[in-house]
Amino acid sequence: MLSDVRIIEIEALGPAPFASMLLADLGADVITVHRKTASDVPGKGDNNLLDRGKRSIALDLKVPEDIAVLKALLRGADGLIEGFRPGVMERLGLGPDECLSLQPRLVYGRMTGWGQDGPKAGEAGHDLNYIGLSGALWYASPGGTAPFPPPTLVGDIGGGALYLVIGILSALLKARATGQGTIVDAAIVDGSAHMMNLLMSLRAAGSFQTERGHSLLDGPHWSRTYQCSDGLFLSVQCLEPKFYRIFLERLGLEGDSAFEQQFEESLWPDLGARLASLFTSQSRAHWLALFRGSDACVGPVLSPDDAATDPHMAARGVWQDLDGRLQAAAAPRFDGKKPTPASPSPYRGQHTAEILAELKGDASAR
Template identity: 65%
Template structure:
């Protein structure tokens, strides 16, 4: 879908590379400008999954000869992605005004945690800090327990990378219409707060309360995961009345008075206690087989390796193995086609061909 779009990525870690990978998955030509030497983060492989489908070249941004190469790349690009702290690119002479002098149509994407402005803009932080401050972490555990979330997913990827992708796409459409570029300020603290819009709508309707454990998805026995006899876990979220009825029918609890008032918070603790004991009595796969093919809104909690072997995900090729690595297939899909990502290159792998294309030695 993005064939013909050129993106220059200034190598970083986390959400910026993920956003550039997603644009490459969608067909954009992405050239990652890497720092000379090893990987940007200790322990990261030299063949990085987030570089799949990209081309790579190592450049020293403070070296005049390498800067001429980068300037030539920027002049021919539709977009640029960087994830430095605010002010770093300006000090390098690569801020938005510098790059727009080279290319007025450039969509300049900036990926940070706190944003380009505000009292915390220059502070260090990570995924958990951003979503803690934005409010997105508030409901992320049972009441009385410290919030915990899947690492990097809610903040770095959900509130960060995906919002940068949306901003880049909107900016590219705007540049195509007006001939003028723009600056995309994608801050994880903003994006993760924006993702709370549905919860805030439910709060306005009385379905969510500030007190944890008292809201429609935050406290009920029918909206949580349970431990099973074999140490596995099983998820339940039977929200609508008809699905809750099916959930109870499958478990043989449809006439049980402890489960009669689905949305009465006073009944949730007792119902949760009973379901905890019930699910703990059998292994996870017993419950998975029992609910298979039903509308009971229940599913096993799988590891990524188990997910790859799941019949539904296998049928959709949601997970794949490529270059010796397990990795997710590109998403979304278009016209029902199962996309296949490009290979993950090594570092500085395309120097010669990129320089040749630019007419540089």
């Protein structure tokens, strides 16, 4: 879909390389400017999974000759992605003004936690810090327990990388229509707060409370996970009354006066305890067989390894083994076609000679 788009990515951590991986999954030519020596941060060494589908050139951005190579790359690029703290790129002489002077239609994508301005812009932080401040962490766990969401998904990926990609794609459309570049300020605090608007709409309608554990999606017995006799877990979320009725019927609880009062908040703790006791009486396989093929909205809570072998996930080819590493296929899909496996992640500097030769050829053509 993006085969005519070239993105230059400056090596960074977490959401920035995820965003450029997603663009590469969509067909963009992503060239990652790796440091000449590997990072000592766990998960950010050579041959990183998030570099799949990209090409790698190794440069030292403190060396004038290597800065000149990067600037030459930017003259032929559609977009740039950087994930440093505010001011770092400017100190390297690679801020938006300098880069847009090289390529006026460049989309300059900036990925940070706190944003390019504001009192905390210069501070360090991580996923939990950002979503804790933005409000997105508040409903992450049941009432009475410490909030803790799936690591990185709400902040780094949801509020960060995906919003950066949306911003870049929007700015690319503008650049093609007007020839004018754009600076995209993608901040995890902004994106993760924006992701809360569905819940905020429920709050405005009176269906969600500020106090945790008292709202339609974080308090009821029909909206939580339950452990089974084998220690495995089920997800239950039969919100609509028609689905809730099916849930009760499958469990033989129809006609129970307490369970029939689905939205009576005062009953939720006791009914949750009753369901917890019931589900621990049998294995997860038993309960999945009981609910199979129904609209009761009950399913397993799987690890990524188990998800890869699930019949539905396997039929869609969601999880793939590439280079001996389990990873999810590109998403979304187009025209009903399954995504093709991404090309392997490059090693640091693997394409340096190839990219330099391309630049030399471009210079010769001029």
